[in-house]
Ligand SMILES: C[S+](C)CC[C@H](N)C(=O)O
Ligand SMILES: N[C@@H](CCS)C(=O)O
């Protein structure tokens with residue numbers, strides 16, 4: 001059965017947004033900006049217990065900045081993770097539901113306020129329930145390495161994901177966001193477990209007959225290869241076989257990888273392409289801190305968002321270490337207007353504006 005195109009679906013949002021919708025930015029980053037301490041095995045999801053009001057505040061800040069899609073606070077929220085904190089399964093399930101509820105409440109409040117104002121430029125946002133990888137739950141940074149150990153097989157991964165998936169879907173998000181699927185694997189046994197990971201997500205969507213759209217995003221540490229060390233083609237071949245997955249792409253990888261990866265993904269799939277890279281800083285899983293590296297500032301995000309759109313991305317945002325100001329810059333980028341091929345004559349010099357590219361000094365090619 002195909003994805004139901006209900007009102008408010010991902011495709012409708014993209015169309016309303018003019019062909020490219022904006023995903024929010026670094027959720028944990030913005031919690032920290034407000035003073036939250038997230039150095040914890042639950043990482044940003046500890047705020048579901050400690051400070052739910054702050055979660056809602058951060059969602060509202062991203063909406064105000066122009067996000068069309070909110071990603072929930074459940075990235076590192078898992079039932080075994082909550083149980084290890086002394087909570088019961090019921091309490092854990094209630095916190096998972098709360099992650100969706102907080103985002104839905106923020107979206108509804110924001111939209112109720114905005115729709116009273118004539119001429120505003122916002123869309124009614126969608127809520128994507130975040131499903132972090134098994135590596136996120138391990139809380140050792142292995143979402144960037146894929147090192148899950150030799151004992152992780154398909155059944156274990158499906159067991160790990162199944163109940164959380166069911167609970168999150170029951171809570172009523174608009175879509176599911178599988179995030180930060182690891183990309184680089186260093187040993188054969190991990191290769192096997194990572195490709196299983198991918199199958200686990202796809203198989204679960206089928207087995208649970210999930211009726212809302214999903215995206216699956218990979219991390220990348222070399223800008224070239226797929227999760228498990230195998231080619232992206234191999235991974236996308238699995239995803240392409242599932243009509244439960246609407247979009248596929250990259251998150252929490254350095255932004256300078258994105259252009260080439262969008263082009264590559266565009267060749268490998270007909271699905272919507274979603275990209276929300278981090279700032280370029282690198283996560284040190286042992287020290288639990290971000291290390292400085294080559295970064296994009298907000299202006300660069302704005303410039304490159306247009307290029308990513310021109311290459312075929314239809315969902316663009318930011319991940320770790322990006323902030324509402326990054327999302328504001330992306331939402332102000334020329335993501336919507338498609339120019340037809342025209343010649344503009346300026347005195348005796350003419351410039352050609354490429355078809356399907358947006359207004360950007362870089363795409364004005366001198367054609368004397
Ligand atoms: C996206 S990473 C920076 C999240 C934190 C990681 N799973 C850890 O707990 O170390
Ligand atoms: N949605 C998560 C992704 C972490 S890689 C967050 O922004 O915190």
Ligand SMILES: [Zn+2]
Pocket residue numbers: 251252278319320
């Ligand atoms: Zn991230």
